Amino acid sequence: MTGTRVEPWRTHSRAWVLAVPVAWLVLLLGAPLAIVLLIAFATPADGVPPYILGFSLDNLWVVLSDPLYREALLRSLRVAGVSTFVCLVMGYPMALAIARAAPRWQNPLLLAVMLPFWTGFLMRINAWIGLLADDGLIVRALGVSHLLYTDAAMYIGIVYTYLPFMVLPLYARLSRLDPALTEAAADLGAPPWRVFLRVILPLSLPGVAAGAALVFVPAIGEYVIPALLGGPQAQLIGKVLWEEFFANRDWPTASSVAVLLLAVLVIVPGAVLRMVRRNGGDRSGA
Amino acid sequence: MTGLLGISGLTVRYGTTVALDRLDLTVRRDELFVLLGGSGSGKTTLLRAVAGFLRPDAGRILLDDADLSGLPPHTRPVNTMFQSYALFPHMSVAANIGFGLRQRGVARAETSRRVEAMLALVRLEGFGARRPGELSGGQQQRVALARSLAPNPRLLLLDEPLSALDQGLRRDTRAELVRLRRSLGVSFVLVTHDQDEALEMADRVGVMRDGRMAQVGTPAELYESPADRFVAGFLGAANILPCVVDGRSIVLPTLGVTVRAARPGVAGSGLLGLRAERLRIGGEGLVNQIDGVVAESAYAGDALAVSVRLADGSVLRVRRPLIDGLGAAMVEPGTKVRVGWQPEACMLLPE
Numbered sequence: 217m218t219g220t221r222v223e224p225w226r227t228h229s230r231a232w233v234l235a236v237p238v239a240w241l242v243l244l245l246g247a248p249l250a251i252v253l254l255i256a257f258a259t260p261a262d263g264v265p266p267y268i269l270g271f272s273l274d275n276l277w278v279v280l281s282d283p284l285y286r287e288a289l290l291r292s293l294r295v296a297g298v299s300t301f302v303c304l305v306m307g308y309p310m311a312l313a314i315a316r317a318a319p320r321w322q323n324p325l326l327l328a329v330m331l332p333f334w335t336g337f338l339m340r341i342n343a344w345i346g347l348l349a350d351d352g353l354i355v356r357a358l359g360v361s362h363l364l365y366t367d368a369a370m371y372i373g374i375v376y377t378y379l380p381f382m383v384l385p386l387y388a389r390l391s392r393l394d395p396a397l398t399e400a401a402a403d404l405g406a407p408p409w410r411v412f413l414r415v416i417l418p419l420s421l422p423g424v425a426a427g428a429a430l431v432f433v434p435a436i437g438e439y440v441i442p443a444l445l446g447g448p449q450a451q452l453i454g455k456v457l458w459e460e461f462f463a464n465r466d467w468p469t470a471s472s473v474a475v476l477l478l479a480v481l482v483i484v485p486g487a488v489l490r491m492v493r494r495n496g497g498d499r500s501g502a
Numbered sequence: 503m504t505g506l507l508g509i510s511g512l513t514v515r516y517g518t519t520v521a522l523d524r525l526d527l528t529v530r531r532d533e534l535f536v537l538l539g540g541s542g543s544g545k546t547t548l549l550r551a552v553a554g555f556l557r558p559d560a561g562r563i564l565l566d567d568a569d570l571s572g573l574p575p576h577t578r579p580v581n582t583m584f585q586s587y588a589l590f591p592h593m594s595v596a597a598n599i600g601f602g603l604r605q606r607g608v609a610r611a612e613t614s615r616r617v618e619a620m621l622a623l624v625r626l627e628g629f630g631a632r633r634p635g636e637l638s639g640g641q642q643q644r645v646a647l648a649r650s651l652a653p654n655p656r657l658l659l660l661d662e663p664l665s666a667l668d669q670g671l672r673r674d675t676r677a678e679l680v681r682l683r684r685s686l687g688v689s690f691v692l693v694t695h696d697q698d699e700a701l702e703m704a705d706r707v708g709v710m711r712d713g714r715m716a717q718v719g720t721p722a723e724l725y726e727s728p729a730d731r732f733v734a735g736f737l738g739a740a741n742i743l744p745c746v747v748d749g750r751s752i753v754l755p756t757l758g759v760t761v762r763a764a765r766p767g768v769a770g771s772g773l774l775g776l777r778a779e780r781l782r783i784g785g786e787g788l789v790n791q792i793d794g795v796v797a798e799s800a801y802a803g804d805a806l807a808v809s810v811r812l813a814d815g816s817v818l819r820v821r822r823p824l825i826d827g828l829g830a831a832m833v834e835p836g837t838k839v840r841v842g843w844q845p846e847a848c849m850l851l852p853e
Contacts, residue, residue: 396588399555402575403582404602404653414601418592 249478256471266465275472285456285473289480292453296436299374300382303431304424306375307382311423312416314383315390322391329383337377341444344373348445370446374435381430389423390416425492429485437477453477506531506689507552507657512561514547514713521547523713524561529657530706534683534690538700538736539710545693548710549659552691553582565656576605581655585662587646589634595645596621596630602653620648623682640671647679651686660692664699676703697737701725709733731851734775740849741781741818745774747850754792756814761790767850775849779821783808783833785842794818796837806831810841 256275258267279285314325332340347354348364355363363369393416401411439454446452453473460470507529514522522544529535537545550556552563554575563570570578581602589598596617603613621627624644634642643666650658663679664672680703683690694700700707701721709716709724709732716736717729728734731742746753747767752774753760761774785791794810797817801807806822818841822831833839 394586394588396584396586397590399553399575400582400584400588401590401601401605403553403555403580404649405576405605406601407576410605415590 252471252474255467256475258468258471260466260468265467267467272468275468276475278469279472279476284451285453285476288451288453288456289476291451292436292438293480293484295370295374295442295452296432296438299371299378299435300428300432302371302375303379303382304428307379307386307427308424310379311383311386311390314387315393326384326387329380332376332380338440340377341373341441344369344376344445348372364445365447367446370442373441373445374438377441378431378435381434382427385426385430386420386423389420389426393419421492425488428488433481433485436481505529506566507691508562508564508567509548509552510562510564512548512551512563513559514544514551514556515559520713522551522558522561525714527708527715527718529689529691532687532689533705534680534692534703536700536704536707537691537693537710538695538697538707540695540736543710544713545695545710546661547713549582549661549691549693552657553580553659554578579655580657580659581650581653582659582661583646583650583663585665587634587642587666589642589645589649591634593633594630595626595632595634595637598634598645599630599649599652601649606653616652620652623651624648639666639668640675643667643675647682651688655688657689657691660690662693662695665694665696672699679703701737709736726849728775728849728851731773731775734849734851739778739819741776741778742851743774743776743816744771744853745850746771750845752848752850756816757792757812759792761792761848762845763848763850764845765850768852772853773851775851776818776843776847777849778807778819779805779823780847781818781820781841781843783810783820783822783839783841785840788842789845790848791840791842792818793838793840796833796835796839798835799833801828806833808833810839 254269255267257271257273258269259272259274260266261268310329314322314329317325345364346352348369349355350362350364352364355361363372397415397419398411401415402408406414437454437457438452439458442452442455457470457473457477460466460473464470505528507527509525509527512522512525512527513520525544525548527548537548539545547556551558552570554570554573558571561571565579570580590601593601596614599620600613600617603616604610608616617630618627621630624647626641626644626648629637629641629645634645637645643663647663650660664675667675676699679690692703701724704721706718706720707724708718711732717724717733724733725737728737728740734740734742743754744756746755747763747769749766749769750763751760752763752767754774782788792812794812796808797811798809799806799822802821805824806828808820808822810818810820812818820841822833824831
């Protein structure tokens with residue numbers, strides 16, 4: 217808006233329109249974040265609340281130096297990374313197939329992707345407990361001894377839950393791809409797989425980045441699925457956070473873990489986005 | 503001038519609608535063939551069938567006597583220039599132009615040499631490193647042309663290549679496209695709905711209607727002796743009058759007038775086509791003459807568009823040239839005038 221004169225009543229009404237979302241952000245995002253930061257620098261104490269405000273770097277230092285937290289974080293990063301990758305490998309063909317389907321089939325297919333959201337999340341994970349149980353269908357069909365309470369079961373749960381978050385942004389991107397571009401590539405002599413590698417894939421990278429962020433970010437802090445489907449040995453950062461808060465009542469340490477996690481969540485997607493931009497994804501137009 | 507592209511009995515259906523109806527066509531070597539038709543006439547469908555983007559329901563497409571019908575687009579020695587240009591937005595101009603060469607296994611060094619040559623051909627030297635989004639519409643159009651010509655196709659298909667350009671640029675580009683094609687010796691099949699474009703550029707024109715070829719010929723053949731009322735009306739404006747033909751003498755029964763044609767027609771009742779710009783107001787001294795009253799006259803820039811009401815109530819449209827200036831050409835509505843024309847202006851059409 218710099219350089220343009222705006223009538224006063226316009227700026228006022230604009231400020232009022234913006235007041236609602238700004239208040240929302242301040243109240244529900246800014247304030248909690250500030251409180252978590254404040255507690256992260258406080259000292260643990262017995263009592264209510266279980267901390268004394270102050271400025272101490274001890275908690276952050278513990279979280280950074282104690283291998284327990286570091287390993288939990290690294291393990292969470294790996295779980296989130298693998299889950300994101302599996303979602304991408306499974307979701308890309310789904311999104312492409314929906315985008316290429318006849319127009320009258322696209323909405324029913326998208327609905328099918330989103331249909332699981334109609335049922336409660338915990339109910340669906342509980343259904344998986346039944347499906348993955350030792351006497352369940354999947355164990356018997358695969359001929360393995362057991363699946364439930366293993367890493368495999370945890371990955372199945374995470375991928376199952378977050379797959380739609382990969383498919384939808386990819387579909388949004390792929391459905392807007394001008395069909396003339398793929399025709400032009402074929403016309404110039406590119407066989408179908410090279411049309412995909414040279415034209416479709418590069419132009420869909422912003423969708424890949426969006427989908428990956430939507431899966432990776434919630435997956436890294438995922439607490440419920442590993443707790444219900446994964447093994448007891450699985451120490452993930454979400455679980456550590458939960459235990460510090462509720463089992464140990466060590467709010468300052470828990471807050472420090474939360475701050476560390478947030479820092480990772482800002483840095484990793486930021487780096488991915490920057491990489492995509494550098495590869496020209498942002499110049500690819502609509 | 504032998505046949506390059508031979509199409510026989512080509513039929514394409516979309517559901518219950520027939521887009522191409524047993525169409526036959528031969529495109530010669532080293533010619534610019536224009537497919538002209540309104541929307542829904544099947545001209546773009548024909549182009550897409552030749553490129554391989556759709557599978558015909560029946561018929562054959564032969565290129566140099568080799569059947570293309572079953573081949574996927576990437577194996578056909580034919581390239582397309584798309585109406586929207588379809589330039590790859592994530593690649594540089596040079597990578598766009600070199601794409602077809604790289605796909606056909608041309609080495610990197612040879613590709614960049616060819617890309618430079620193509621850039622020079624379309625007068626875009628130095629633009630190789632730019633992205634298509636950084637170019638103007640006219641520049642993008644030239645990149646699209648260079649890209650489709652780079653693999654040296656035996657036949658280039660152009661889908662409304664000038665429709666996205668503005669008027670002035672379009673006029674210049676027509677001539678340039680014709681010049682370029684002549685110098686390369688590649689056959690072009692160009693789709694358009696613009697009759698001026700067709701007449702000005704084409705070596706031969708095929709007028710399409712309802713999935714069939716209404717008439718094929720040189721621009722002059724189509725304009726001077728259209729096969730039927732549709733072609734006469736599609737290429738330029740034509741007055742159509744009912745008539746009875748007897749050799750070269752043509753009776754206009756509703757007017758009670760007999761006129762003469764340059765060539766004898768099929769005896770019996772038919773239609774007489776008269777082009778507005780071949781009629782002259784105040785045509786005393788010309789072979790054929792009709793009297794009428796000026797109903798309307800409108801200034802049209804290059805001419806005065808005059809409507810003359812005839813004795814039977816029908817209206818004859820006349821374009822009066824402004825060679826002697828607007829004042830000399832002006833006729834007021836209500837003025838009695840005599841419209842005249844030469845026998846050569848008579849186009850005899852079947853009913």
